[in-house]
Amino acid sequence: MNETGRPQEFLMSNPRADRVRDVAKLAGRPARLKRGKFLAEGPQAVREALVLHRERRAAGESGVVHEVYASESCLERLPELAGLAEGVGLRLASDDVLAAMADTVNPQGIVAVCDFVDVSLESVLDAGPRLIAVMCQVRDPGNAGTVLRAADAAGADAVVLTGSSVDIYNPKAVRSTAGSLFHLPVVLGADVEQLVALCKARGIGILAADGYGTLNLDRLQDENAARRLGASDATSEYPLEAPTAWLFGNEAQGLSEAELALADHRVAVPVYGSAESLNLGTAATVCLYASARSQRGS
Numbered sequence: 001m002n003e004t005g006r007p008q009e010f011l012m013s014n015p016r017a018d019r020v021r022d023v024a025k026l027a028g029r030p031a032r033l034k035r036g037k038f039l040a041e042g043p044q045a046v047r048e049a050l051v052l053h054r055e056r057r058a059a060g061e062s063g064v065v066h067e068v069y070a071s072e073s074c075l076e077r078l079p080e081l082a083g084l085a086e087g088v089g090l091r092l093a094s095d096d097v098l099a100a101m102a103d104t105v106n107p108q109g110i111v112a113v114c115d116f117v118d119v120s121l122e123s124v125l126d127a128g129p130r131l132i133a134v135m136c137q138v139r140d141p142g143n144a145g146t147v148l149r150a151a152d153a154a155g156a157d158a159v160v161l162t163g164s165s166v167d168i169y170n171p172k173a174v175r176s177t178a179g180s181l182f183h184l185p186v187v188l189g190a191d192v193e194q195l196v197a198l199c200k201a202r203g204i205g206i207l208a209a210d211g212y213g214t215l216n217l218d219r220l221q222d223e224n225a226a227r228r229l230g231a232s233d234a235t236s237e238y239p240l241e242a243p244t245a246w247l248f249g250n251e252a253q254g255l256s257e258a259e260l261a262l263a264d265h266r267v268a269v270p271v272y273g274s275a276e277s278l279n280l281g282t283a284a285t286v287c288l289y290a291s292a293r294s295q296r297g298s
Helices: 018-027 029-035 043-058 072-077 080-084 095-101 121-126 141-153 171-177 192-201 217-228 257-261 280-295
Strands: 008-012 037-041 065-070 089-093 110-115 131-135 158-162 186-190 205-209 244-248 265-268
Touching: 018 029, 018 037, 018 095, 018 110, 029 037, 037 043, 037 171, 043 065, 043 080, 043 110, 043 171, 065 072, 065 080, 065 095, 072 080, 089 095, 095 110, 121 158, 121 186, 121 192, 131 141, 131 192, 131 280, 141 158, 141 171, 141 280, 158 192, 186 192, 192 205, 192 244, 205 280, 217 265, 217 280, 244 280
Parallel strands: 008 089, 065 089, 131 158, 131 244, 158 186, 205 244, 205 265
Antiparallel strands: 037 110, 065 110
16 A cells, blocks of 8 residues: 555456465355455445454554455545555455455455454453344354344344354355444354353343244333333343343254253244244344343333
8 A cells, every 4th residue: 555545556457366366265164264364345344344453453452454455446436445444455456356356246346354353252251241142053144144233233242153053254144244243242163052051150141032932022021111110010021131142043943942941031022914933134133122122221
C-alpha cells in the first residue's frame, strides 16, 4: 500500500498465478486446518474482519487479517475499505483473479485471508456469559451461519458448535454470518456433555429447543412478564432472565435423546398455523430473542 492508503497500482491479473491458487485452496478444509486461515468474501465480511483487526492491534494483540485482494471498482464504490485496510497487505486484483480466489459464482469484488478467530470454552465461561447459543450436530453451513448471525443480533455472549457440527470457516458459513463471525466469541469442537456440566457448575441453565417440548415458549414469556410486573399469583417454570445456554439440534433430526436429557427443560416454540415446524434459523432466533428480551427487562 502507498502513502495515500491506496493499494499499489500493480494489478494481479493472472488467475493461474501461484499466489491466486494458494488463496483459493483456503476454500477447502484441509488447507484451512493446515494453515489456520480462512477466507472472508464480500464487502460486509471483509469490513467486519478489518474492524476487528484494527481493534485487536490497538489493544496490542495480534491482528486477524493477513491479506486483502480487491477490484478497483469495489474500492471506488466503497473507499472506506481501503482506509480500514491500512497496514494490511492490500492488492488490486482483476475480476478473473477474484473469481479464481473466491468460492462464489459471482464474487463481490473483495476477499480477505484471515486467521481463525475461535476461542476456548473456558475463556467464554470465565467471562460470565448470560446467553449462549449451542449448535449440536448442525451440518449445513448456511444454517450454522444463520444461527450465529441471529445470536449476534440477539446480543448473545457466545456461540458454541459441538465437534460433530459443520466447520464454521466453510466459505458458505462465513458468508451466511454476514460479518457476525467477527463480532462475538465462537467455540468450536465442544463436547456437549462437558459444556453442560461446566455451565451448570456456573449457574447457567440449559434449555433445549424441541418441537415436542413440554414447556411452551410463549407461556414462559408470559409468566416472566407477569412476575416482573409483580402479579401476586405469578409463577414461572423457568426464569428466562437467568443465564441460559440454548441447545439447538440437527436440521433434520433435531436434538438427540442424549442431548435432550442434558437439558433442564425442553422448550417448544408454538406453531399457530399449518406449518409442520420452524426451520433451525427461525427457531433459534425466536428462542434467543425470548431470553434476550427477558434478560433486558423489557
